[in-house]
Amino acid sequence: MIPTVEWRDGTVCLLDQSCLPGEVRILNCYDHHMVASAIRDLKVRGAPAIGVAAALGVALAAHTTRATSPLAFAQEMETVCAEFSSTRPTAVNLFWALDRMRRVLHTWAQASVDTLKRLLLKEALRIQEEDLAMNRAIGRHGSTVVADGHQILTHCNAGALATAGYGTALGVVRAAWEQGKRIHVFADETRPVLQGARLTAWELRQEGIPVTVITDNTAGVLMKQRRIDLCLVGADRIAANGDVANKIGTYSLAVLAKAHGVPFYVAAPSSTIDCAIASGEAIPIETRPPHEVTSLYSGTRIAPEGVEVLNLAFDVTPADYITGIITERGIFRPEQIDKVMCSAHEGEFVGRRE
Amino acid sequence: MIPTVEWRDGTVCLLDQSCLPGEVRILNCYDHHMVASAIRDLKVRGAPAIGVAAALGVALAAHTTRATSPLAFAQEMETVCAEFSSTRPTAVNLFWALDRMRRVLHTWAQASVDTLKRLLLKEALRIQEEDLAMNRAIGRHGSTVVADGHQILTHCNAGALATAGYGTALGVVRAAWEQGKRIHVFADETRPVLQGARLTAWELRQEGIPVTVITDNTAGVLMKQRRIDLCLVGADRIAANGDVANKIGTYSLAVLAKAHGVPFYVAAPSSTIDCAIASGEAIPIETRPPHEVTSLYSGTRIAPEGVEVLNLAFDVTPADYITGIITERGIFRPEQIDKVMCSAHEGEFVGRRE
Numbered sequence: 001m002i003p004t005v006e007w008r009d010g011t012v013c014l015l016d017q018s019c020l021p022g023e024v025r026i027l028n029c030y031d032h033h034m035v036a037s038a039i040r041d042l043k044v045r046g047a048p049a050i051g052v053a054a055a056l057g058v059a060l061a062a063h064t065t066r067a068t069s070p071l072a073f074a075q076e077m078e079t080v081c082a083e084f085s086s087t088r089p090t091a092v093n094l095f096w097a098l099d100r101m102r103r104v105l106h107t108w109a110q111a112s113v114d115t116l117k118r119l120l121l122k123e124a125l126r127i128q129e130e131d132l133a134m135n136r137a138i139g140r141h142g143s144t145v146v147a148d149g150h151q152i153l154t155h156c157n158a159g160a161l162a163t164a165g166y167g168t169a170l171g172v173v174r175a176a177w178e179q180g181k182r183i184h185v186f187a188d189e190t191r192p193v194l195q196g197a198r199l200t201a202w203e204l205r206q207e208g209i210p211v212t213v214i215t216d217n218t219a220g221v222l223m224k225q226r227r228i229d230l231c232l233v234g235a236d237r238i239a240a241n242g243d244v245a246n247k248i249g250t251y252s253l254a255v256l257a258k259a260h261g262v263p264f265y266v267a268a269p270s271s272t273i274d275c276a277i278a279s280g281e282a283i284p285i286e287t288r289p290p291h292e293v294t295s296l297y298s299g300t301r302i303a304p305e306g307v308e309v310l311n312l313a314f315d316v317t318p319a320d321y322i323t324g325i326i327t328e329r330g331i332f333r334p335e336q337i338d339k340v341m342c343s344a345h346e347g348e349f350v351g352r353r354e
Numbered sequence: 355m356i357p358t359v360e361w362r363d364g365t366v367c368l369l370d371q372s373c374l375p376g377e378v379r380i381l382n383c384y385d386h387h388m389v390a391s392a393i394r395d396l397k398v399r400g401a402p403a404i405g406v407a408a409a410l411g412v413a414l415a416a417h418t419t420r421a422t423s424p425l426a427f428a429q430e431m432e433t434v435c436a437e438f439s440s441t442r443p444t445a446v447n448l449f450w451a452l453d454r455m456r457r458v459l460h461t462w463a464q465a466s467v468d469t470l471k472r473l474l475l476k477e478a479l480r481i482q483e484e485d486l487a488m489n490r491a492i493g494r495h496g497s498t499v500v501a502d503g504h505q506i507l508t509h510c511n512a513g514a515l516a517t518a519g520y521g522t523a524l525g526v527v528r529a530a531w532e533q534g535k536r537i538h539v540f541a542d543e544t545r546p547v548l549q550g551a552r553l554t555a556w557e558l559r560q561e562g563i564p565v566t567v568i569t570d571n572t573a574g575v576l577m578k579q580r581r582i583d584l585c586l587v588g589a590d591r592i593a594a595n596g597d598v599a600n601k602i603g604t605y606s607l608a609v610l611a612k613a614h615g616v617p618f619y620v621a622a623p624s625s626t627i628d629c630a631i632a633s634g635e636a637i638p639i640e641t642r643p644p645h646e647v648t649s650l651y652s653g654t655r656i657a658p659e660g661v662e663v664l665n666l667a668f669d670v671t672p673a674d675y676i677t678g679i680i681t682e683r684g685i686f687r688p689e690q691i692d693k694v695m696c697s698a699h700e701g702e703f704v705g706r707r708e
Contacts, residue, residue: 211662293569
């Protein structure tokens with residue numbers, strides 16, 4: 001599997017996901033602005049991958065800066081972090097990763113610029129390694145809810161492409177598949193940006209895991225026909241009460257799953273949990289440009305010129321629609337998240353956002 | 355408004371809906387095969403419009419035939435009806451219209467070929483006129499459920515473009531608008547063929563009725579945010595028990611509407627009611643080619659080569675999800691359909707299908 005994000009000798013290399021599945025193109029970022037643009041333009045997407053890319057972007061800025069005094073260096077890094085903070089508002093992993101990078105700067109405020117550069121890169125690479133390890137643990141825990149013969153519905157792409165590797169929701173699928181369970185995935189195409197049709201289908205086919213692409217409109221009737229045993233999705237931000245922000249359409253799926261008695265699981269690392277936010281209502285939801293809806297993915301216009309469009313990128317699924325949240329530390333009921341995940345977070349990420 | 359289907363001196367003229375909204379192109383059909391292809395390729399679509407187009411297609415075949423003996427003529431018309439019957443399986447208006455055309459042939463079995471040609475054209479034009487009149491009546495009845503200030507969600511296109519004119523679900527919208535009610539329509543884009551983004555948005559903007567295009571994934575969160583007062587959709591076939599086959603995704607919408615306490619209305623003329631079918635389970639559901647999903651509307655490939663696709667064109671919404679069915683004869687609860695609409699149908703359409 002081609003890595004989603006990689007540090008190679010002072011370059012951040014991103015697999016350009018806007019070109020998939022037609023073309024496997026690597027985007028070499030020589031400065032952090034390129035990384036920030038790639039995040040903004042969805043060339044790298046998926047909450048954990050955004051966090052990793054931003055951390056490596058900060059390390060890249062440290063690597064390329066001309067600042068020589070610790071003060072100038074620290075100020076520049078603050079500006080860089082602010083730039084990354086403004087790229088996308090919903091995925092909390094971005095703020096979490098930037099917070100970790102900032103904490104290095106604060107902890108080692110007396111260190112030399114060279115030392116700080118080294119420490120920032122080390123921290124970014126650690127974030128990346130940890131994410132991969134968390135995904136493998138998520139897969140291990142989550143695979144216990146997948147039985148042989150299960151037909152699994154997933155939405156968007158919560159796979160290796162959305163993370164440092166292996167994936168969250170698709171990490172669970174991968175782990176079940178590696179255990180020899182015969183499973184079949186239905187991938188919602190996930191309009192408007194089609195991450196399901198473009199990325200999830202591509203990723204699963206690379207592994208030989210059976211997958212069928214459906215329009216988002218087809219999920220309901222498949223549940224009615226009892227062809228879905230399990231829904232598995234990722235998350236962009238989880239509030240302390242277990243409410244989950246994820247790709248637009250997740251809420252509809254969760255309502256459908258509840259109406260049909262289909263278990264609905266969210267898979268996400270602890271970096272997705274925002275203990276500073278009490279409930280999903282406070283999660284900022286990104287509105288993206290109309291052209292994503294009116295011009296399809298290819299640029300062909302499919303709606304009348306000048307028509308009004310509402311393009312919400314995410315929605316919030318209340319905790320009571322969620323059977324379980326699969327984390328690297330185990331599977332929890334949404335209402336357990338605060339106790340299990342947030343007390344451990346104390347003194348760590350405090351949910352700072354600009 | 356440009357007519358959806360029109361008879362002009364021995365030509366069936368269709369507004370090519372596959373070109374909208376980019377281009378207003380009229381497809382002139384000089385033989386009935388062209389009309390049948392246009393139905394198959396969704397150049398004319400929408401259950402009532404398909405019925406009208408097929409009836410005019412039969413009249414066109416009668417107009418252009420070289421048969422001179424009544425027997426040869428009758429046999430040829432049977433072949434023509436069979437060709438139209440095979441175009442699309444779900445919309446019952448097609449079979450209903452063909453049945454009416456066949457009844458002319460049977461009733462006037464002793465007439466001359468010239469008389470039959472005249473009678474077939476007259477019947478086709480009557481089907482067209484009746485459809486327009488039924489839509490206006492649907493609008494009149496349906497507008498009583500639309501209040502000033504209502505925000506209405508619709509799916510696919512059940513407008514003038516889907517009928518002989520005025521529309522079913524959009525006929526209700528039109529009537530409410532003509533009454534001076536300030537309304538706002540949210541149009542689901544309706545993947546895969548995007549009739550909402552392409553056709554509903556275009557049609558409403560022609561009339562100046564406020565419309566916002568959303569992805570199908572956005573409907574749930576809008577209901578959760580209490581931004582939808584009413585769902586209004588069309589139908590491709592209604593079973594005697596009030597179950598409704600309509601564009602894929604309608605069932606999901608109905609489940610969402612029920613979960614949020616949003617009234618869910620289906621608007622359709624009596625030609626959409628199939629009294630010969632007891633419940634929605636017996637309605638044949640068309641599976642369409644994968645390329646509609648994998649290649650978007652424009653031909654650009656958006657899923658990996660060779661990926662498996664399930665492209666169901668319709669789904670069935672059980673009667674208990676439906677608040678009311680708006681017909682030309684009034685608004686009925688689904689469970690009333692059998693008594694009110696099917697007893698009156700006795701001796702008329704018997705649901706014959708090839």
